[in-house]
Amino acid sequence: MAQEPDLTFEAALERIREIVTQLESGDLSLDDSIRRFKDGSELLESARKMIAEAELRITVLTDEDGDDA
Numbered sequence: 001m002a003q004e005p006d007l008t009f010e011a012a013l014e015r016i017r018e019i020v021t022q023l024e025s026g027d028l029s030l031d032d033s034i035r036r037f038k039d040g041s042e043l044l045e046s047a048r049k050m051i052a053e054a055e056l057r058i059t060v061l062t063d064e065d066g067d068d069a
Contacts, residue, residue, distance in 0.1 A: 009054075012047045016040055 019040040023033055 007046060009047055009050045012043045012050070016043050016047070
């Protein structure tokens with residue numbers, strides 16, 4: 001699954017939830033389940049990167065605010 005460059009954290013999270021629901025349903029074939037699992041893993045990695053980037057931005061902003069005091 002190629003990740004969309006403009007994918008937001010919220011959109012990634014929603015897609016992960018959809019994939020989990022599909023996997024938990026038990027209605028997918030083994031091959032489809034593996035594909036969905038792979039897609040979900042890629043989305044999870046993207047979401048983790050977005051969180052790490054957000055944490056870094058917050059750290060930078062917090063440090064900048066601390067320098068002014």
